[in-house]
Amino acid sequence: MPSLSTELLVIGAGATGLGIAWDACLRGIKVVVVDQSNIAQGTSGRYHGLLHSGGRYAVTDPISAQECASENSILRRIIPHAIEDTGGLYLALRTDPADYAHEWQRACQEIGIDVEPQSLDQVLRREPALTKSISQAFQVNAASLDSFDLLNSLSHSIRKTGGQVLLHHRVNEFIIEDNTVVAAELVSELDQTTMQIGAEIFINAAGPWSDQVAALAGVKIPITHSKGTMIAMANRLTHTVIHRCRPPSSGDAIVPAGSVMIIGTTDIPVSSANDLPIKPSEIDFLLDQGEELIPGFSNRRPLRAWSGIRPLYNPLHDDMNSTRGISRSHVLINHAETDGISGLASIFGGKLTTFRLMAQRVADFVAQELQIDDQCCTDTVPIEPEEKEFIILSNRTTRLLPSENNARDSVICECENVRRSEIEAYIQSSDHFELDNLRCTTRLGMGPCQSAFCSVRATGIAFSSYETEDLLIDLTSFIDRRWRGTSLLAWGQSMRQIVFSRRLYLELLGIQQVSGDKS
């Protein structure tokens, strides 16, 4: 069995895991990150894109609120290219509890969250689509944060600094000697080969799967899974993040992201990381919540619904009826202290906005264990994007205009303006073609037609570089997953798109389900 050794092995390539690896890299620690699938396939890639101001937790969870507020300004400094500075508005409607807004404002002031009261006039001039039945409004510095961009940049920076990111490798077993984890055995999800990685310390940052990873070492962690469902609506009806100024509840945030806007989320206890199915009642609930903030919202075209699983810290593990009250704060468990197993720690809970802080605390712990004195510097070192242009529609459009320097470059995904050269560059830089990874890297297939045409085009391009069978398996599994995300929205224009895509795939192109290992 091939093997390699490192100082730190991080399990999970979400924001937390990559954040830890980045922090460790900057301290000169030798690090490997492994993930069972690809970057952004867990909670980080299934989030609504909100960079919190902290306001949401000011009343109920002041520690989280304070952390969000300070991380907000740090992230704006270190990863500006992934952030669209939309600003945010907190709106109390006439139907909302009257005194909450005052309590909220006071709490924000105590914590030090910038809150600026706005008149109804100001608000409506800025966002004319909003309801007029607003009783109070406040401006905060929330923003829209693209987690795909963030994670890709983190991964790029880690690799550039000497760290390793090993994808499609699932931890199968921990090798434990004298109550100390000394190595992990990994299985490739692509070809089922195994390998071993030895390390001095292992960090379990597997998010909603962290209980399963912990179980491999024979330890339990107090985790509760909470499902949050989101809907992306075609077009942006506001260019500002809109919050409901009421006690934190489902469907209280609308986030403009790229060419769409996302409403979220629900909060439903579920049993495992894979418990993602969405109920029609969740969809109706979210659309109705959107309608309260933006009249006409629920008649707009929904593009896609998806859900992510929050791994929440729940030491009591008793109240399974509601997860809304559980703190969004994060927890680091050193299994040497809790279970007598050395060399392994688990990190979970927290929020994407505070991923850097979580990573810092874990890296502090790692450094202490390894007796390394270097201090954290992730709050000042920028996370560099890959050396490619930023994914902004206007950038792409410019490249399509005639110029002397530009060779002809055709548009493969018309909705998101993804060009052929971007897909060819992706193929060049990856040893393995995966449409879903291409989507996360370029936004291909994320627009109104939900990849009806471009999935087939991109596969057609990939056929010139890769083997046949895997590409067809990948295509069928990708279009099936894209289709499932729209299939909950089977009414009006979305229904027509659903029927059209299916007819294009099955009747016009004759795509048949190819059985493969991926479901």
Add this chain to the structure above:
Amino acid sequence: MTDILIIGAGLSGLFASILAAKRNADVTLVSAGHGGLSISHGCIDVWSKATSSLSLSRLKKNHPYRIAGKRALNIAMEAFEDIMHDASYPFSGSLSKQLFIPTAIGSLHCTAYAPISLAHSQMTKGTPIAIASIAGLRDCFPEMLVKNLRSNGYLVERSISLSLPGSEPYRDLYSTDLAYRFEDSAYRDQIAQLWKPRLSGIHCLGIPAILGIELFEIPTPPPSLPGLRLEQVLFSTAAHFGVNIILGSSAIGRIDRSRKLKRVSGITLQTPSNSRQLKAQKVILATGGFLHGGLIAHRDGSIQESVFNLPIDYPENRKALLAPSLFDKQPYEMHGVRVNSRMQPLDLKGEPVYENLFSAGGIIAGADRQSEGSRQGIDLATAQRAVEAALE
């Protein structure tokens, strides 16, 4: 006042208008937009199931084929072949044998009738063929096409890339762009000179569907020419037989309440600038299913018929309209207007809703057209029955 008013300009509506006009009826055809043919593969699928051949007696009682009957299907296919022959756009095929037409990705589409240019690929199984791609043509995937054709048993000997005369076009060309250029005989001469040297030693050539000549053509994703050609041929045939065609105007059904029997009196036609009434003796509803606007799904789970608000069955829970996977059989395929053997839409008791209203094509309930591969066959057979009943 028109004798027969047909709503919908897809395959069933156009075919019905030609059948009725050929029988000297005064026919008006209205449509809100392009019919379904513009995004179809341009072939006639009658029954493409690999596991069973079409046997009407084995179908459920409410299946459109069973209701329309074998006779209607046979007559419809003959009539269709005649129309295409007369329009010099002949189809090849039969009800008893399947054709296998390569798709743009190299899968095989199983169908009953195909235009000659596509059906020509039938003669080539086992004989060496070459596949041509055209530089700058959108949605042309030569590597994928060749690899998949080979795994489907075609003997693809060569793959060649052909270029177009003149400077490289600034954007990708759609198959419609190229077809337009091929209308010009000077352009065709240029192409012939450019391509001829490249084609020596090739016996049979597969090429994206842009030419409309021998060789065999492979349809591209929409805009796909075989569907557009079929649409164009049907439109010009309908016009030739005197059908009054009104496009770009949506229809709202009008009910005649002055008589004892329930009848429709025609439609209100909503044009971009105004609305006007169109009276008709008989109306044939050929508005299609969810995709083409005949049926509208609502968020509360209800399904609405868009012109006359006819009764439609729908599941209590809107989730039941769709199965989880793209590749599953989809319940929505089965929904639509229930009809009797005269193609009259029925109410929940099984009685005709209006005695002078008939229907044809995708709006009719009771068939999973996708998994049966029966879409166009049902369009033609039900249109045939609807016209017969309306002219009785």
